[in-house]
Amino acid sequence: MKIATAQTIVSKDISSNASAIRQALSDAAEQGVRLVNFCEGALSGYSKAQIASPECWSSFDWARQEKELRGIAELCGKLGLYAVVGGAHRLSETTRPHNSLYVLSDRGDLLTRYDKRFLSNSEIQDWYTPGRHPVLFSVDGYRFGCALCIECQFPEVFMDYEKRGADAVLFGSYGIPEHFQRAIQAHAGLNCFWISAATPAQEAAKGPAGIVGPDGKWASRCNFSSASSLVLSILDRDDPDYEIPIKRARPWRASARLGTIYKDKMVEDQRSRDKTEF
Numbered sequence: 001m002k003i004a005t006a007q008t009i010v011s012k013d014i015s016s017n018a019s020a021i022r023q024a025l026s027d028a029a030e031q032g033v034r035l036v037n038f039c040e041g042a043l044s045g046y047s048k049a050q051i052a053s054p055e056c057w058s059s060f061d062w063a064r065q066e067k068e069l070r071g072i073a074e075l076c077g078k079l080g081l082y083a084v085v086g087g088a089h090r091l092s093e094t095t096r097p098h099n100s101l102y103v104l105s106d107r108g109d110l111l112t113r114y115d116k117r118f119l120s121n122s123e124i125q126d127w128y129t130p131g132r133h134p135v136l137f138s139v140d141g142y143r144f145g146c147a148l149c150i151e152c153q154f155p156e157v158f159m160d161y162e163k164r165g166a167d168a169v170l171f172g173s174y175g176i177p178e179h180f181q182r183a184i185q186a187h188a189g190l191n192c193f194w195i196s197a198a199t200p201a202q203e204a205a206k207g208p209a210g211i212v213g214p215d216g217k218w219a220s221r222c223n224f225s226s227a228s229s230l231v232l233s234i235l236d237r238d239d240p241d242y243e244i245p246i247k248r249a250r251p252w253r254a255s256a257r258l259g260t261i262y263k264d265k266m267v268e269d270q271r272s273r274d275k276t277e278f
Contacts, residue, residue, distance in 0.1 A: 001034045001035070001142055002031070002033050002236050003033060003036070003037065003196060003232070004024075004028045004031075004037070005210060005231050005233075006028075006036055006037065006038045006039070006042070006107065006198055006209065006229075007198065007201045007208060007209040007228060007229045007230070008038065008042060008200065008201055009202060009226070010039065010041060010049070010200040010201075011050060011175070012045050012050035014043060014064045015024040015068060017042060017045065017068075018068035018069075018071065018072060020228055021072055021085060022071075022072060023228070024228065024276040025076065025079060026200065028238070029079040029080070029189070031232060033081060033232060034081055034139055034140060035139055035144075035170065036171075037171075037196040038085045038172060039172040039173060039174065039199050039209070040101075040113070040148050040149050040174045041087065041088070041174055041237045042085055042086040042087065042172070042198070042200070043065060043068060043069060043072075043085050043087040044065055044087040044088040046086075046099075047127040048122070048127075065088070065170050067068070069102060072271050073104045073105075074106045074108060075108075075129045076105065077105075077107055077109075078108070079106075080106045081106055081213075081275050082103070082104060082107075082111075082139050082246045083166050084101050085102045086099075086100070086172045086173070086198075087102055088128075089102075090130060095180070096127060096129045097128060097129065098115035098116065098128060098130075098131055099115070099116040099123065099127075099148060100113050100115050100174060101146045102129070103135070103146070106139075109189050112135055112137055114147075114148070115129075115131025115133075116131055116133065116149070116151065117130055117157075118130070118150060118151045118157065120149070120150045125250065134146075134157075134164065136164055136165075136166060142236055143165055143166050143167050144168050144169070145158075145161035145169045145189055146169065147161075148172055148173065150175060151171075152173070152183045152184055152187065154182060158190075158191050159190075159191065161193070162250075166191050166193055167193055167235060167237070168195065168196060168235060169187070169194075169195045170198075171196060171197045171198070172198045172199075173198070173205040174203060175200070175206045175207070176197055176207035176208075178206075178207065180197075180207065184247070185212050185216045186216065188213065188214060188215075188216050189215060189216020192214045192253070193214050194211060194213060194219070194233070195236070196211045197209060197210055197211070197212065201227055202226050204225060204226060205226075208222040208224050209221070209222045211233040213241070213245075214246050215241070215242060218234045220232060249269075
C-alpha cells in the first residue's frame with residue numbers, strides 16, 4: 001500500500017491548518033495514497049509554539065477544531081483514504097487536554113485516537129494530560145501504531161508495537177532534530193518495520209519529514225523547504241530490498257526473545273559456571 005508523510009505549515013489559525021491538511025489530502029489522493037500521516041499539533045497547533053501559555057486552553061476554540069476535524073474526516077470519506085492528524089483533545093474544563101493523534105478512516109469517521117503517553121517535563125508540568133494506552137489499527141492488511149515527539153526517546157514504545165505485530169509506526173513531532181532522526185532510524189532497524197515521521201514545514205530545517213524502511217534507512221524524505229509538501233513510500237512486505245529485515249531478522253528475533261531456540265544448546269559445564277577463570 002502507498003502511504004504519505006505530510007510536511008504542512010502549522011500556525012495558530014486552526015482554519016488555516018485545516019486548509020493545509022485538506023490540500024495535502026487532495027494531493028495525496030491524486031497519487032493513489034491510502035494513508036496520510038500529519039505532525040504533532042497539525043490541526044490545533046502545538047503548545048509552546050502556537051499556543052502561548054497553558055492559560056490559553058481556557059480560550060482555545062474547541063468548537064472550531066471539532067468543526068474542522070469533522071470536515072477533514074468527511075473529506076477522507078470522499079477521497080477514500082485514511083488520515084492521522086495531530087491535535088489537542090479536550091477533557092473536562094478543569095483538566096489539561098491530551099496531546100493526540102486522531103485516526104480518520106476512509107469512511108469519513110473517527111476510527112480511534114492516540115494520546116501521547118510519555119510527555120516532556122514542560123508538557124507534564126504545564127500543558128497536557130498523559131495518555132494511557134498504545135493504539136493499533138489496520139489498513140489493507142497492514143497494522144499501524146502511533147507515537148509522538150519525545151516518545152522516540154523511549155525504545156519500549158516501539159518494541160511494544162513490534163510485539164503487537166505492527167508493520168509501521170506513524171510518528172508525529174513538532175520538529176525532528178538530529179538525535180530524533182537517529183533514534184527513529186534505530187527503532188525502525190531494530191524492530192524491522194517502517195516509521196513515518198511527520199513534522200511542520202517551518203521546522204524542516206531541523207530535519208525534514210520522511211519514511212524510514214525496515215532496514216533503518218530513509219526510504220524517502222521531503223526537502224528542507226518551509227513550504228508544505230508530501231513524501232510517498234510503498235509498504236510492501238514482499239519487497240526484495242527488505243527481505244532480510246522482514247522475512248528473516250524479525251521472525252528470528254521473535255524466537256530469540258522467547259529463548260526457545262537456545263534451550264537445547266545450553267550445557268552444564270564447569271568452565272561455563274566459573275566466572276573467575278581465564
